[in-house]
Amino acid sequence: MSLIEIPEKGLTIPSLTQCSGLSLPILITNAGQETARRFVEFFIVSIRNQNTREAYARAIKQFLDWCNEYGLEFSDINSLAIAAYVERHPGSAPTINQHLAAIRIMFAWMVTGGILKENPAAEVRGLTYRIKQGKTPVLTDDEMRELLDSIDVSHVVGLRDRALIATMFFSFARIGAVLGMQVEDYFKKGKRYWLRLHEKGGKYHEVPTHHKAEEYLDQYLDEADLWNEKGTPLFRTTIGKTRKLTERGLQRQEAWAMIKRRALAAGVNTDACNHTFRASGITNYLRNGGSRDNAQKIAAHEDSRTTALYDRREDTISLDEIERIRL
Numbered sequence: 001m002s003l004i005e006i007p008e009k010g011l012t013i014p015s016l017t018q019c020s021g022l023s024l025p026i027l028i029t030n031a032g033q034e035t036a037r038r039f040v041e042f043f044i045v046s047i048r049n050q051n052t053r054e055a056y057a058r059a060i061k062q063f064l065d066w067c068n069e070y071g072l073e074f075s076d077i078n079s080l081a082i083a084a085y086v087e088r089h090p091g092s093a094p095t096i097n098q099h100l101a102a103i104r105i106m107f108a109w110m111v112t113g114g115i116l117k118e119n120p121a122a123e124v125r126g127l128t129y130r131i132k133q134g135k136t137p138v139l140t141d142d143e144m145r146e147l148l149d150s151i152d153v154s155h156v157v158g159l160r161d162r163a164l165i166a167t168m169f170f171s172f173a174r175i176g177a178v179l180g181m182q183v184e185d186y187f188k189k190g191k192r193y194w195l196r197l198h199e200k201g202g203k204y205h206e207v208p209t210h211h212k213a214e215e216y217l218d219q220y221l222d223e224a225d226l227w228n229e230k231g232t233p234l235f236r237t238t239i240g241k242t243r244k245l246t247e248r249g250l251q252r253q254e255a256w257a258m259i260k261r262r263a264l265a266a267g268v269n270t271d272a273c274n275h276t277f278r279a280s281g282i283t284n285y286l287r288n289g290g291s292r293d294n295a296q297k298i299a300a301h302e303d304s305r306t307t308a309l310y311d312r313r314e315d316t317i318s319l320d321e322i323e324r325i326r327l
Contacts, residue, residue, distance in 0.1 A: 025064035031074040038113040042106055051176065059099040060106050075116075082124045097126040136279040137271035144169060144280060150266035155243050156223045161258055163213070163220040164235050164250075168277035170210035172285075172299040173197050175274035177205075179250050184230040186217055193217070197300070205300045 028039045047053045066085055067077055082103060089096045104121040111119050139147065148166065152158045167178050177197040185196035186209070193209040209217070221227050224245055226234070233249030250258075256274050263272040282295050 025061050025068070027064045027068050027072070027074045035074060035110075035115050038110060038115050039106075041113075042109045046105075046109060055098065056102040056106070059102040063099065063103050078120045079122075079124050082121050086124060086126070093127040100124065100126045136275045137269055137273060138283055139269055139272060139276060139280045141284060143266075143268040144284075147262060147266045147268050147272075151262060153219070156220070156245060157238055157243050159216070159220040159223050160235060160245075161262060163216040164255065165259070165262070165277055166210075166213040166216045167195065168274075169281040169284075170213040171195055171197070171207050172278050172281045172295070173207075174199060174278060175252055175255060179233075179235055179252065179255060181234040182231055183221070183226050183234050186221075186234060199300045203300055207298055 024036060024039070028036050043053050043057060047056065063082075063085055064074075067074075067081060070081075072081060082100075086096060086100055089099065091099070100121065104119065104124070107116065107119040107121050110116045148162055151162045151165075153162055164178065167173065168175065171178075173195070174197075177199050180198055181196070187194055187196065193214050195207050195209055197205045197207065199205050224236075226232070232247060235250045235255075236245040237248050237250055237254060238245055252274060259272055259274065259276070260270065263270050269276075278299070282299060285295055285298075286292065
């Protein structure tokens with residue numbers, strides 16, 4: 001019987017490759033059938049979010065490949081080996097802590113499944129890291145206007161890109177939630193249109209559409225003739241440079257590449273990324289008198305401290321303040 005087939009039940013479950021794009025680490029295949037099966041189950045059974053699954057799979061494979069380079073077997077891994085890996089990890093503190101969390105949770109899963117007697121990562125400490133302000137690049141209000149105004153909207157691709165950027169900016173929505181929208185997730189309630197967003201953790205979130213975003217979305221849907229395509233992706237890819245939309249939804253990397261091109265063409269901050277518009281929108285809202293509590297609700301943040309990371313009002317230091325430094 002293979003690792004992913006259960007013939008007596010007539011059931012075939014996805015492989016790790018299908019779930020994360022990665023193959024089994026050699027340490028896992030060498031550890032035997034039961035260990036390999038439990039390892040695959042960790043990703044398929046215990047993790048529902050695809051992004052978390054892929055991130056954890058990369059982190060754990062990187063760690064196990066490192067162990068293999070040093071001649072360790074899966075059963076040989078102990079707290080000293082994990083601590084040594086943390087010490088030598090080339091990543092930033094947040095990356096190291098994320099990788100350690102993935103390793104710790106994976107070993108805990110092995111313990112509960114009877115593969116191991118104890119979790120070797122349980123007592124390994126991560127790096128101390130405190131952040132009070134986010135590092136996501138933020139566009140000023142002038143830059144946002146320049147970016148939106150610079151987009152050629154004489155064709156459907158320009159209308160799509162403008163609508164996508166405006167939706168993120170005016171709704172504070174994560175890129176994954178916006179790209180995951182179907183046409184039916186832009187819907188009318190009363191006299192206004194609303195956005196239906198599926199945020200992290202399976203959170204279902206509805207937010208009114210800002211009049212400017214509504215204008216841009218309407219123009220995009222009119223040109224693309226998508227109003228009646230309810231169960232299909234709202235923001236779609238194109239066929240090469242033909243400016244003809246496909247039925248496939250945009251992916252994050254494609255949206256990121258588009259934003260980079262648009263920012264460069266507009267002459268604004270070229271560090272802009274998928275999360276820039278969430279941070280820029282929240283900062284604009286707070287600067288114009290909005291409350292942090294309401295910003296938290298619009299952004300669907302669980303904790304107000306997360307919203308605070310997107311508050312970048314203090315980034316700009318005025319020339320008057322600098323001139324207070326005198327000799």
